[in-house]
Amino acid sequence: MKTPMQGLPFLYKRLAYVALNVTDINKSIAFYSGQLGLNVHVERQGEKVGLRCDQYAMSLVLYQEDVAGLRRVCFQVASTEDLQLAKAHFQSRSYECWDIPGTEIEFLNIAGGFRVHEPITGVTFEYIDCMVEPPKVLDQSLAKIQRLGHVVIRTNKLDEAWAVMNNDFGLLSSDFVVDKAVWARCYPNPFHHSFAMVKSDSPGLHHVNFMVSEIDDVGRARNRLINAGVDIVFGPGRHMPSGSVFLYFLDPDGMTAEFSFGMEEFPEENPREARMLENSAQTMDLWGGMPKPEFCKRGEIAGPEFNE
Known part of the structure; x- marks a missing residue:
């Protein structure tokens, strides 16, 4: 059995955000903000919107699509070095890695990162090393x-x-x-x-x-x-x-x-x-x-x- 400090390819920091496909983005915004208490941080841009629930800019991303479901899962790693280690590790295991498109970088409030698709689960995972922490205080009047x-x-x-x-x-x-x-x-x-x-x-x-x-x-x-x-x-x-x-x-x-x-x-x-x-x-x-x-x-x- 591997021990935590021996054999792990890179270190994580946290689960950063989850991206969901939804069939009526306006209803979903109203639900996640008006019923659960997430704050809209990035106003709707075309067919997507970003919501936050902690000190970081993004906790949940909603995309308008025909079929509802899980679009991707984003992890923040412990450092820039760990991001490089993670990408090299996945490539060494024959995973195809691709950089996050430039059109998404500003929207997601990140400096960059990469994505990797895991074929057994079918999940697309995203790895980043940092995310913007906005100065605006969260409105937690509905839920903390x-x-x-x-x-x-x-x-x-x-x-x-x-x-x-x-x-x-x-x-x-x-x-x-x-x-x-x-x-x-x-x-x-x-x-x-x-x-x-x-x-x-x-x-x-x-x-x-x-x-x-x-x-x-x-x-x-x-x-x-x-x-x-x-x-x-x-x-x-x-x-x-x-x-x-x-x-x-x-x-x-x-x-x-x-x-x-x-x-x-x-x-x-x-x-x-x-x-x-x-x-x-x-x-x-x-x-x-x-x-x-x-x-x-x-x-x-x-x-x-x-x-x-």
Whole structure:
């Protein structure tokens, strides 16, 4: 088993942003800003818009498309050197890497970076070394979102996909559920998971998570969303793997989003071993809740973005 400081090809900093394709961008803007509390930082430019939930310029990017789903996942690495190491590493593993198009650089508020397509999951990953931190204070009157927490996908090739994400992408396992799921962190980021995969016959987006600062944000969101006619599909409850209190709900395209409070954090040195947890309903909710059938069922994974 690889140790954190020996054998990792490069170091991560955080999950930077998630890009989603949506079928009605105006409805999605209204939902993610008016119901969840993200701030529009980059006003709609044609068929795309950028929203933020923390000190950085971008946490969620929405693109108008015919089919809703996951467009790409962006990680910020620890340094410029790590960005160079990451690109060289992927190229050494025969992945095709392409630079982020110049037309996107200013929109994304980044200095540059590259993209790489992972064929088993179908996900396009983006790697950057920095992102603008705007001076404008966030409006957190609706919800005190702490950060973009994680993104989870569905895959019908869980074992093969995890082998790639571990060996080629350098993610570390935090927990497994028997023949069902793996939660992964991006070292040395301490959070239990920034990326996860769930076994499913229908590959696609599982959900996107936003971590809130207070447990009351979860309760207030539940009531606010119910009053707005938004479907709550799971929770409130508490996950066994991360210890998080959660609430899942559907966006205008039926894709699942999550508010969560609290998460286990791993030390850089001598972290605990990943656990193999029972595949049971109680593992997913220690409070005994059950998800609705619509939970985490919508959202296609888009193909690679060689040109924009």
